[in-house]
Amino acid sequence: MLDSILTGLVNWIQGIITHMGVFGITLLMAIESCNIPLPSEAVLPFAGFLVSKGELNFHLTAIAGALGCVLGSIPSYYIGYFGGRTFVEKYGKYFLVSKKDLDEADKWVDKYGDWAFFLCRMLPIVRTFISLPAGILRARKRVFFTLTFFGSLIWSYVLVYVGIKFGEHIDKLKAIWHKFDLLIVIICVILGIIYIYKHIKHLKES
Numbered sequence: 001m002l003d004s005i006l007t008g009l010v011n012w013i014q015g016i017i018t019h020m021g022v023f024g025i026t027l028l029m030a031i032e033s034c035n036i037p038l039p040s041e042a043v044l045p046f047a048g049f050l051v052s053k054g055e056l057n058f059h060l061t062a063i064a065g066a067l068g069c070v071l072g073s074i075p076s077y078y079i080g081y082f083g084g085r086t087f088v089e090k091y092g093k094y095f096l097v098s099k100k101d102l103d104e105a106d107k108w109v110d111k112y113g114d115w116a117f118f119l120c121r122m123l124p125i126v127r128t129f130i131s132l133p134a135g136i137l138r139a140r141k142r143v144f145f146t147l148t149f150f151g152s153l154i155w156s157y158v159l160v161y162v163g164i165k166f167g168e169h170i171d172k173l174k175a176i177w178h179k180f181d182l183l184i185v186i187i188c189v190i191l192g193i194i195y196i197y198k199h200i201k202h203l204k205e206s
Contacts, residue, residue, distance in 0.1 A: 022064035033072025048163020065156030073131040080135025105133035121151025
């Protein structure tokens, strides 16, 4: 059942990008940045695959991904900005953000200052919820959204490039899939479970 859910999710992501192009990428990346567990690791490599086929532009694809991150960060930032830490700690579970997640983000900000917003955008998991702490801390909007864009741009370029290399070797990879298709499915299921688990594991503690 989980396999079919993950397969359906991947097919939905691919359908959005195929039909909407770079606008679909922006939409999907905005969803991820709204604290919804829609992994950019599934979105951008497929976009890169389409780049390798000549259906999308490399640079426009990466920029679309970064723009989506900024747009998705806006509501999360203002929830933190106007709601404050108490509100987020109480209702954060509805955004898949726990008190422990906030504490982790606070450590990054304490250590790196505003540059934490840049660095966290290039890290799995933490990149999806850093906007809430930024709002709580009332980070300067222009600085926060600028660093969010450039950090997300680097992340987007890397994942799109992975998809391009994937597309360039698709024929060789297909031969491997046919031999190890069951193992690949199992690995994908495990990775999907880990991704979702890391988003919700601390919620019961909040």
